[in-house]
Amino acid sequence: EIVMTQSPAALSLSPGERATLSCRASQSVRSNLAWYQQKPGQAPRLLIYGASTRATGIPARFSGSGSGTEFTLTISSLQSEDFAVYYCQQYDRWGTFGQGTKLEIK
Amino acid sequence: QVQLQESGPGLVKPSETLSLTCTVSGGSIISYFWSWIRQPPGKGLEWIGYIHYSGGTHYNPSLESRVAMSVDTSMNQFSLKLSSVTAADTAVYYCARHISQGGTVMDYWGLGTLVTVSS
Numbered sequence: 135e136i137v138m139t140q141s142p143a144a145l146s147l148s149p150g151e152r153a154t155l156s157c158r159a160s161q162s163v164r165s166n167l168a169w170y171q172q173k174p175g176q177a178p179r180l181l182i183y184g185a186s187t188r189a190t191g192i193p194a195r196f197s198g199s200g201s202g203t204e205f206t207l208t209i210s211s212l213q214s215e216d217f218a219v220y221y222c223q224q225y226d227r228w229g230t231f232g233q234g235t236k237l238e239i240k
Numbered sequence: 241q242v243q244l245q246e247s248g249p250g251l252v253k254p255s256e257t258l259s260l261t262c263t264v265s266g267g268s269i270i271s272y273f274w275s276w277i278r279q280p281p282g283k284g285l286e287w288i289g290y291i292h293y294s295g296g297t298h299y300n301p302s303l304e305s306r307v308a309m310s311v312d313t314s315m316n317q318f319s320l321k322l323s324s325v326t327a328a329d330t331a332v333y334y335c336a337r338h339i340s341q342g343g344t345v346m347d348y349w350g351l352g353t354l355v356t357v358s359s
Contacts, residue, residue, distance in 0.1 A: 135302070165287045166343060169344075170285075176351065177334055178277075178346075179349075180346060183339060183341070183342075183343070189347060221285055223344075225344040228344060229275070229287035229298065229300075230287065231286065
């Protein structure tokens with residue numbers, strides 16, 4: 135089983151700041167990596183797939199990078215609606231999620 | 241706009257079988273892969289498995305011995321059965337559609353349904 139590890143577990147930032155979230159795979163997943171955003175009481179929302187391709191309707195302030203075992207989700211300038219939990223997911227072998235990073239308002 | 245809706249009992253007794261159905265509206269179930277994902281209260285996401293509209297399946301190895309999925313294209317529905325449930329199976333269960341580009345990546349999700357395992 136491929137284990138996905140996200141860091142940090144929680145991140146406190148202010149609106150307008152840049153957020154950098156990390157995700158590490160226990161073995162190479164090539165570029166088969168997706169990012170999701172989840173708000174309380176809601177289903178996850180797909181942000182990024184293929185490590186760097188934004189899903190339909192996702193604002194340009196969200197960007198993804200990386201390949202192999204190291205991946206990053208960057209939010210260039212945080213908006214109030216961006217404070218949520220973010221999950222990475224590998225789909226190179228089936229589908230495994232990371233444990234999530236909670237992005238909180240400072 | 242594609243919409244997914246999970247339905248089924250909200251309470252299941254230990255050792256029994258959890259059964260859920262996902263109804264797809266606003267689009268056809270044909271030509272896509274469909275997944276079930278669950279989330280225990282306050283915890284992260286776990287992919288359960290997927291089914292193709294043709295009936296082909298693949299399950300999470302950790303759940304494979306207890307999971308069965310099926311599809312009914314005439315009703316635009318697909319279903320999940322999880323047998324021999326315990327309290328550890330208590331979770332919000334989501335159904336979701338895979339993106340057309342391939343891979344277990346989900347772009348449309350249902351709202352989720354909470355299933356509690358308790359006597």
